[in-house]
Amino acid sequence: MLPSFYSDWKHVFKLDPDREIDDDALEAVCMSGTDAILVGGSSGVTFENTVDLMSRIRRYEVSCAFELSDASCGVPGFDGYLIPSVLNTRRSEWLIGRHVEALRDFGHLLPWESVAGVAYLVLNPDSTVARLTEAEAGISNAEAIAYSQVADKLWTVPILYVEYSGTYGDMDLLRDIRAALQSAQLIYGGGIDGPERAAQAARFADTVVVGNVIYDNLAAAIATVHAVKEAVKE
Numbered sequence: 001m002l003p004s005f006y007s008d009w010k011h012v013f014k015l016d017p018d019r020e021i022d023d024d025a026l027e028a029v030c031m032s033g034t035d036a037i038l039v040g041g042s043s044g045v046t047f048e049n050t051v052d053l054m055s056r057i058r059r060y061e062v063s064c065a066f067e068l069s070d071a072s073c074g075v076p077g078f079d080g081y082l083i084p085s086v087l088n089t090r091r092s093e094w095l096i097g098r099h100v101e102a103l104r105d106f107g108h109l110l111p112w113e114s115v116a117g118v119a120y121l122v123l124n125p126d127s128t129v130a131r132l133t134e135a136e137a138g139i140s141n142a143e144a145i146a147y148s149q150v151a152d153k154l155w156t157v158p159i160l161y162v163e164y165s166g167t168y169g170d171m172d173l174l175r176d177i178r179a180a181l182q183s184a185q186l187i188y189g190g191g192i193d194g195p196e197r198a199a200q201a202a203r204f205a206d207t208v209v210v211g212n213v214i215y216d217n218l219a220a221a222i223a224t225v226h227a228v229k230e231a232v233k234e
């Protein structure tokens, strides 16, 4: 498989266009040595707040990708675009329905060479994304592994995202999902509050995403970069 814009990502910071970040904090994040900034959120993302955040990140050399979760937010100028689908949603619109409508209407505008689909497994029932998409987050570990295998082995998705947004996940499950995958890049995100948890997740995930702690404890967030880069993958 040809390498893509996300293939080398070990550590990623996720910035939400719907949240405030001052210039000093943004500089610390962009100059931290992270592999990329991923712009995205599950609610309150608009064309305007996305353009605003992208243009501020563009002052720095760091790669910058956008997670497109609303068809009205097709902002050009990112290095790459991730398009999420939720595997364990009860509503097919979040798996495929909205995507079909968006591609029908706007697909001709997409820079396809810089686009990748992402299969999300949403596992924190209290997260915004779980509520929004009515995800069946309380599934057993065997079911979570089966979902992952459907995405990876049957559908050959490029990226599987194990999403615990807002809480730290089950690392034994992450290990077992890792072991069950054939080719998908494994992204982990959720509840990483500093270097220890970041290093643990990096043992099993190809890519570790750090989000909310940027806004809650910037120093702890910055420390996750080194922790992930130095972690030994199992």
Ligand SMILES: CC(C)=CCC/C(C)=C/CC/C(C)=C/CC/C(C)=C/CC/C(C)=C/CC/C(C)=C/CC/C(C)=C/COP(=O)(O)OP(=O)(O)O
Pocket (backbone or CB within 6 Å): 016, 040, 041, 042, 043, 067, 068, 069, 070, 071, 072, 073, 074, 075, 076, 077, 081, 083, 084, 085, 086, 094, 095, 098, 099, 100, 102, 103, 106, 107, 109, 110, 111, 120, 127, 128, 129, 132, 133, 163, 165, 166, 211, 212
């Ligand atoms: C030039 C250019 C780029 C043109 C683009 C043209 C265009 C718009 C083409 C259409 C492309 C397309 C197929 C778009 C998909 C449209 C769509 C609506 C897809 C649905 C996506 C989806 C499943 C959304 C649900 C939410 C989700 C999974 C979001 C991902 C990000 C995420 C989970 C963030 C975490 O959320 P957060 O807010 O941080 O949560 P917490 O509160 O818990 O922290």
Ligand SMILES: O=P(O)(O)OC[C@@H](O)CO
Pocket (backbone or CB within 6 Å): 014, 163, 164, 165, 166, 167, 188, 189, 190, 191, 192, 209, 210, 211, 212, 213
């Ligand atoms: O905000 P946190 O809990 O770090 O989660 C990161 C990311 O997976 C959210 O989509």
Ligand SMILES: [Mg+2]
Pocket (backbone or CB within 6 Å): 016, 165, 211, 212
């Ligand atoms: Mg968030």
